[in-house]
Amino acid sequence: MIRNVDAVTATIERGAATAPVASHEQPRPPTAARNHKGGFFRSSNGKKVVMAVTGAVMVLYLIAHMAGNLKIFFGAADFNEYAAFLREIGHPLVPHRTVLTLVEVVLSVSVVLHMWSAVSLARRAAKARPVKYAARPKSQASGYAVKTMRYGGVIILLFIIWHLLDLTFAAVNPAGPNGEPYQRMVEGFAPGRWPVTLFYVVALLLVGLHLRHGLWSAFQTLGLAGGRRERPVKLAAAGLSALLVLGFLSVPLSITIGLVK
Amino acid sequence: MNLTLKVWRQDGPSDQGRMVTYEVKDVSPDMSFLEMLDVLNERLILEGGDPVAFDHDCREGICGMCGMVINGVAHGEQRATTTCQLHMRHFKDGDTVTIEPWRAAPFPVVKDLVVDRSAFDRIIQAGGFISVPAGSAPDAHAIPVKKDDADSAFDAATCIGCGACVAACPNGSASLFTAAKITHLGLLPQGQPERDKRAKAMVDQMDLEGFGGCTNTGECTAVCPKGIPLSTIAQMNRDYLKSK
Ligand code: HEM
Ligand code: SF4
Ligand code: FES
Numbered sequence: 001m002i003r004n005v006d007a008v009t010a011t012i013e014r015g016a017a018t019a020p021v022a023s024h025e026q027p028r029p030p031t032a033a034r035n036h037k038g039g040f041f042r043s044s045n046g047k048k049v050v051m052a053v054t055g056a057v058m059v060l061y062l063i064a065h066m067a068g069n070l071k072i073f074f075g076a077a078d079f080n081e082y083a084a085f086l087r088e089i090g091h092p093l094v095p096h097r098t099v100l101t102l103v104e105v106v107l108s109v110s111v112v113l114h115m116w117s118a119v120s121l122a123r124r125a126a127k128a129r130p131v132k133y134a135a136r137p138k139s140q141a142s143g144y145a146v147k148t149m150r151y152g153g154v155i156i157l158l159f160i161i162w163h164l165l166d167l168t169f170a171a172v173n174p175a176g177p178n179g180e181p182y183q184r185m186v187e188g189f190a191p192g193r194w195p196v197t198l199f200y201v202v203a204l205l206l207v208g209l210h211l212r213h214g215l216w217s218a219f220q221t222l223g224l225a226g227g228r229r230e231r232p233v234k235l236a237a238a239g240l241s242a243l244l245v246l247g248f249l250s251v252p253l254s255i256t257i258g259l260v261k
Numbered sequence: 262m263n264l265t266l267k268v269w270r271q272d273g274p275s276d277q278g279r280m281v282t283y284e285v286k287d288v289s290p291d292m293s294f295l296e297m298l299d300v301l302n303e304r305l306i307l308e309g310g311d312p313v314a315f316d317h318d319c320r321e322g323i324c325g326m327c328g329m330v331i332n333g334v335a336h337g338e339q340r341a342t343t344t345c346q347l348h349m350r351h352f353k354d355g356d357t358v359t360i361e362p363w364r365a366a367p368f369p370v371v372k373d374l375v376v377d378r379s380a381f382d383r384i385i386q387a388g389g390f391i392s393v394p395a396g397s398a399p400d401a402h403a404i405p406v407k408k409d410d411a412d413s414a415f416d417a418a419t420c421i422g423c424g425a426c427v428a429a430c431p432n433g434s435a436s437l438f439t440a441a442k443i444t445h446l447g448l449l450p451q452g453q454p455e456r457d458k459r460a461k462a463m464v465d466q467m468d469l470e471g472f473g474g475c476t477n478t479g480e481c482t483a484v485c486p487k488g489i490p491l492s493t494i495a496q497m498n499r500d501y502l503k504s505k
Contacts, residue, residue, distance in 0.1 A: 043468050044474030128471060137431075217476065222498065
């Protein structure tokens with residue numbers, strides 16, 4: 001006697017090749033996930049999309065920021081003028097600093113969401129492997145960058161905070177809040193302040209590694225990197241990361257060796 | 262050759278478990294890894310002990326039942342090889358070999374090296390099928406399939422559901438397994454009607470089971486005995502986003 005007609009119909013519809021779902025073995029969430037709620041931003045894929053999109057926003061900013069920094073090679077007048085111009089974009093249509101403030105808000109939101117996603121994925125990962133392996137797991141995939149993502153991210157965050165205090169608010173800059181932007185750069189990276197410069201170099205190398213994996217990973221997350229595109233996307237990610245690091249590094253190092261003074 | 266084995270022993274799901282050291286003598290290089298464990302087990306039985314429990318069935322690399330983490334690597338360091346197809350010639354006399362079960366919360370240990378992989382079945386039940394009227398098989402050439410798509414679908418379909426991808430993933434993610442199934446069905450005409458719904462249902466079930474999220478580390482594809490490529494995960498993500 002057939003008790004559950006629905007289950008039998010479902011089995012027939014699924015075709016003979018699929019194991020039938022008996023009514024007593026309905027998909028059952030394990031205890032660890034009992035409190036799991038649905039929704040895009042709670043799903044691991046949704047979190048990855050947030051990470052990828054906010055990462056992309058930050059990368060676009062980094063490209064513009066790096067290109068802008070290179071203005072320092074045109075001299076103090078040019079650089080200071082450029083810094084002033086950033087505060088005047090759209091003026092007089094919009095009040096002073098409107099665009100700049102907007103950029104700052106978008107970036108702050110991006111940093112926070114990016115970190116939220118990173119932290120919740122890391123916690124998910126820790127829960128998914130409560131018992132660690134006794135043998136030290138040997139990485140079978142190539143790539144050092146991927147291992148730096150989490151701790152590198154934290155160092156990058158500390159760097160961003162220092163960087164804002166140093167060159168944006170000038171709270172820890174020898175030229176002080178009243179110094180011209182050019183002066184802050186030159187005094188900030190003077191040879192005597194080499195530990196600061198060293199921190200910049202280390203943090204920037206970590207940004208490079210972060211983006212080497214992150215840019216490719218973002219394409220993969222958004223479903224844009226499959227098949228034949230895998231290699232070109234990986235190469236482009238490595239190329240853009242290298243370009244960004246070199247561009248950013250050229251400025252403080254030129255000041256340290258006295259090329260820019 | 263003589264080997265020192267450090268094997269995870271756990272009497273049952275609620276037992277604490279511990280690593281136990283065994284010496285295995287006169288291992289032939291022609292033995293498979295599982296045959297080497299058979300030798301150990303025969304001795305344990307003769308001595309009146311409890312043999313080491315491990316899963317296996319076909320012993321020819323096609324069923325996906327076997328699997329253990331050997332010296333920290335799922336299925337051992339030999340690439341594209343299941344544990345049953347791993348041969349002892351890859352080891353040296355005097356080697357110490359650690360053997361552990363797949364480690365993941367959704368794969369609870371049943372006994373020793375045996376884990377419960379029903380979570381994979383539930384992911385398949387959530388959407389890893391196509392709804393066709395059962396009946397006589399249609400002619401093979403009734404629905405044309407592009408050669409490229411047929412090849413990629415077949416590559417993805419070779420996944421045997423062993424779970425090595427989960428075991429190797431630092432996040433304990435089941436993305437490679439799930440993506441293989443989604444790619445296999447999603448590339449074929451028969452899989453189109455349910456394509457988006459399938460991706461969403463399977464990804465949601467994967468989360469529900471407590472697997473971690475993918476961060477594209479590539480550890481999975483490196484240990485996968487069938488070489489399922491990471492590009493399947495891009496395909497899964499694309500289908501998932503489309504379903505939104
Ligand atoms: C300059 C600032 C930053 C930029 C431009 C950036 C960019 C990116 C990009 C593009 C991704 C790839 C997204 C994906 O995997 O789909 C990523 C991933 C990630 N980011 Fe960032 N990020 C920045 C800062 C940070 C900070 C401050 C943290 C930590 C607090 C962090 C932690 C992570 C982690 C953990 C991942 C995931 C790694 C993985 O997928 O394996 N990032 N980042
Ligand atoms: S994707 Fe590979 S490693 Fe994962 S279950 Fe399938 S065959 Fe095993
Ligand atoms: S026993 Fe079947 S794949 Fe190893």
